[in-house]
Amino acid sequence: MAEPGPLLGRGRDADVYDLGPGRVLRRYRDPGASAEREAAVMVHARAHGLPVPEVFDVDGPDLVMARVEGPTMLAAVLRRPWTITRQATVLAELHRAVHAVPAPDLLDRRTGPGDALLHLDLHPENVLLTPSGPVIIDWTNAARGTAEVDVADAWLVMSAARVPGPAVVAAAVRAAQGVFPRQFRRAAGLDLAAALPTAAARRLADRNLGEQERRRIRRLAGLPLSARPGSPEPS
Template structure:
């Protein structure tokens, strides 16, 4: 199939590091990856394993266009959860509940064998994180003690990657999916909710509101996830390992806080 069969391209809905997303004329979106990125393989594998689970849009086709691979995906009408949290903050608890519920549903899915193991991905990212030697040693030892798993892990599960149509949550953006244990994927979400920085340029007042809202959201999501899950193991260790790996994403505003978190974890301070 070539790009023409995806229907005429409409407006661009998103532009990330790896891909652009366009509306198509026929009720689908086209996620067109830039050359040199492998996320389309991962996203294809993940979306196929999620078919008929009711937690992700349907993958319609995979197309080629000028050396770029595109995923044609069912288009969902609703806004993303981040936008909704900003528009209707009083719905925070209900939204936290659907954030946890959809994540638990993802973790009931067995990951395709071809997906890379999460521990392997983390080991590479930690090596790329330019950590001081004592923290690299600490985090590497921590990662060595953590288990492999066979569950589908999203890899970047946060409210911006959840679309809500008719109050049904659908998870998008599967380019960082891996095989692993649910606690690991859950810990990355806790890290993003509690620690990641608002985009540069966000005014101070909004920053304060975002920080307060996030802390409540993180708390409610953690509680609802825990309630629906078998007992969670080593979530804190996974969070520390994910924090170290996050440094490889090169977000200067987060560096000092993350290093502080790692130093405290190394000294055994909660």
């Protein structure tokens, strides 16, 4: 695989490098990880008309795809807070478009009944805004299931997360965090009651989740505040 150029983005499990004209390399830091499944899901999603970067090559932990030019939806909303309602509606429309696609056969991971394609990390940091429209990235968590679980997942993440950053933007982020998830949930128009505990359980299985976030997710999903009812939250 080609030698990577400058680092463009750094996430929890992968780094994204510039690969020259129109291409980026997304490389898992675990050299034993495979991006094959993720690449296949992206190809499937694109073939069904979803706005997803074109995949050029996949090799073990390396995935080469089209470079998308544009800020994340989160960056765009922080820069132009007056677009918040519109962007939350766009995100809900992206969810709807994803869930209209049948899950590919290779997706045997299930989150309850249903056979829709789910992204399961479809929040404003995984949408890049280009002049020709929004593009969905970061398909690591894709699964098969019901739309409600995906919408519930995004709603929980957006409502519970504390976006790190300088104090000057903290106030803007807090203000946005009240409005954005509410508008997103309204625009999605689904009844999330049954899906929230499922979505929360998935998120809570993540060992890296901070204690505060854990508590917020439990509260938002209406779960008991400690893992075992009656026992104190471990510190």
